[in-house]
Amino acid sequence: MSGTDRLEALLSKGYFPKELPPAFTTEDYGSHSLDILKEWEMSKLFERVENGKFKKKNGSYGYKLKHAEIETISTPKRGYERRNVHITHPIPQGLLAYEISFNWRPVQKWLSRQTFSMDEIRISKNYTRSIKGINFDLHRVKKSYIEATADWLVKTDITRFYPSIYTHSISWAAYGKEKVKGNLKSYEGSLADRLDVLVRSCNRNQTVGIPIGPETSRVLAEIVSSRIDSDFLIISDQKLPENIDRLQDDWFVGLKNLETAEATL
Helix, strand or coil, rough: CHHHHHHHHHCCCCCCCCCCCCCCCHHHHHHHHHHHHHHHCEEEEEEEECCCCCCCCCCCCEEEECCCCCCCEEEEECCCCCEEEECCCHHHHHHHHHHHHHHHHHHHHCCCCCCCCCCCCCCCCCCCCCCCCCCCHHHHHHHHHHHHHCCEEEEEECCCHHHHHHHCCCHHHHHHHHHHCCHHHHCCHHHHHHHHHHHHHHCCCCCCCCCCCCCCHHHHHHHHHHHHHHHHHCCCCCCHHEEEEEECCCEEECCCCCHHHHHHC
């Protein structure tokens, strides 16, 4: 699939939250997104910066654009619970989708650290949404297997996962936290830095939290989760993926004794 096809999928079938009624659509935006982005750039609504602060090096560049207010909608969840979903401004959202779509190879490299999740991040216009859906039945089968073979279980998740993501951690997840923090200047204008800038531009330049609703957030969240997989694999004794099921930020781990369960948690 080409970058153009991925961009069209993300903006036509992955821009608005799935909770919105089907009467609300961004099909035209997705179909004409390249022309629209080009027109906005010619109108100076945003600029790509290749001089000054961001020097052209290894394909790096930055963006100069205004920060936008995010639109929050409260929707029913389950029982009496509710959740907030978001609609983002079309300029930073379009650029965020563009960067992911036309730099899919390095994004795939970051996602390849995924070890304990069975959910592939695939983008296509042929799916109901722009990204392949989660196979909940497969997760249920794997959890049943883990329950049948383990003496102890660890069940945990990350509280308020999307709202708690620190946007600078996208670069840490992509390149390694110590590398980035040890030499910040060399990563300015890198792909992960641009993703950080653009997702902040969707949300008043806030460094904590990514929008809930756009499918681009699922990609960003999985970049972070895949790094967690990788780091956990290094420090843990639990080397077998069949003993662990991760569904986005929900972890389900089968273990042999209480001591190992406590260490795992």
